[in-house]
Amino acid sequence: MGKVLSFGELLLRICPDEGGQWLQENKLPFYVGGAEANVATALALWGVPSAYLTALPDNFVAEQLVGYLNGKQVQTDSIVYLGNRVGLYYLPKGKDLKNAGVIYDRAGSAYAELKPGLIDWDTVFQGVDWFHFSAICPAINQSVADVCEEALKVAAQKHITISLDLNYRAKLWQYGKDPVEIMPALAQYCDLIMGNIWAANKMLGISLDEELIANLSKEALQEHAEATSKAILEKFPKCRTVANTFRFDYQQGIRYFTTLFEAGTLYTSHEYQVEQILDKVGSGDCFMAGLIYGFYHQLPPSETLEFATAAAFKKLFIPSDATTSTVAEIQETISAYAN
Template sequence: MLRGKVLSFGEILLRVCPDMSQDWISQGNLPFYIGGAELNVATALALWDIPSSYVSAMPKNAICEEIAQHLQQKGVDMEGMFWKGDRIGIYYLPKGKDVKNAGVVYDRANSSFSELKPSDFDWDLVFNDVCWLHFSAICPAVNAEIAQLCLVAVQEAKARGIFVSLDLNYRSKLWKYGKDPLEIMPEIAAYCDLIMGNIWAAQRMLGTSLQPNFQETKATYPTEELLEQSLQTSKEIRNRFPRCRYVANTFRFDYEQAGIKYFTSLYTEQDGLLVSNEYLSENIVDKVGSGDCFMAGLIYGLYHEHDASYTLEFATVAAYDKLFISSDATVSTVSDIKKRLKK
């Protein structure tokens, strides 16, 4: 088993969720959740008894201090928080929608996180007792300074022998500072040990090849063909980025009449392409955070040195389970997930 903390780095956000099927304005009903891709991972790991710390930035005020206290009570180490700037990031997502949906509205300009610079960090202090660094491609999408900060962070992590994981979250509405992901992400990915995403995000952000018949994310693709593409994408990533030891892909398709289908894959040089069981459901509760929970499950399994097959299935069940939880981060314990695994 690894020793040390898993450090998650990213922007802490408020997700505001109007229910567009109701008159939410007149009712004054506007639910919100504390989240952010990396924080969702950190929260899950803390719940699963893995030493979990989180680095972000928030303004110094009573609201943000209560948020930090809330997260500390959940077991997340918040000692690395930067207290600076004037505002926390917000995004609006109608109930039931996905963050990749056109309906998402971002309100993150000039947030405390967006103003961080590499010179703000004492890397020896940041990485003290840290064995794993996790972040997502949402970070370098914020602005050029944060992209540079991510590059420096992974370089400093690798110089200290720290395992690095990257989630290839692609958010087209965030890449607005004149750079294409292909100009930024490959250089960062070169320092990563675990890269997770899907075949479409990998093409968009790392330039991997994609068969012409997979140009859109449709639910009608044969599973066998998707897995062949997953194998091709995974091999390309391993060949282009020799430091990368694990490549994971998720497949989640929404069927208008029949609900949702979910399965995943994990590629390693030793095991080849491992494929999870397939999970189906007619109804789900919340799409947000499922991918983050999958990443947390991978980290959990690898941290405890479980074999790759068990790690993949644990992560997949955790992610599928998250689809039935109304919040950004999972509330299911390891015991809850293992019960689903047995079924």
């Protein structure tokens, strides 16, 4: 197979502590992030030919960021240089991106200035067999949403496999459109759609039976995951695989499992439970990368799901946006929790 191309905005995550100690110490921790960049670096770490396309300003900061990606064996030849700034977001350590405290500083970034016609997709897609993007991209503005559709049309014409992560960020959808007005037109091009039953409802208009899942039992969630997956496949005939993640925070810790629906069969992963974690950011990206890894290597669906789930679980203990877990370490986790 050829390379996997991930498309999205490269971000810097700024991590002030909640107590304000950073002001006294003059230290502000940060991480290189962005959902699609996290996927790209994970795949490169796991030996999958990985490329990344974003837009950055033509300055020394961007040059260093590109050098950082290249150092992780991510190809960056197609990056577009325009505009004046790199997107930022602020999130205290340990918090989730769905947390109300997240602050985005992305308006006017280079990526936000992308417009249809700027990218030569025929050239970009040379040697590419898989194209990945997320719902964060079209959440930026209508112009970027149009760029996504432009890319998807060309990718579909070239029979490139397309994956979509339905990550919902309420604070980003601020240009007068609800996700359900934008996302279905993009999802119709996708072969693999990953998210959860709530995101599928919010972004694709798939029915949500809140009474069924009121107690959040695993059996009820599995039943709903199968129903949601079948509804997605019916609504978007090109899609052949749907994956759902379920992560719940309790006082006693984290509960995490996933499902994969393909060829009429629902697969459910091992359920992980743990009392404490380090960093929630990037776990879903790691799961997405794990799915791509499994399908890239033509692993059976159950093996693909277990690899992706274990990779995502291990990411919860890594204090950064992207994973540093190797394939061997992920496989050790699968073995350790199998019994």
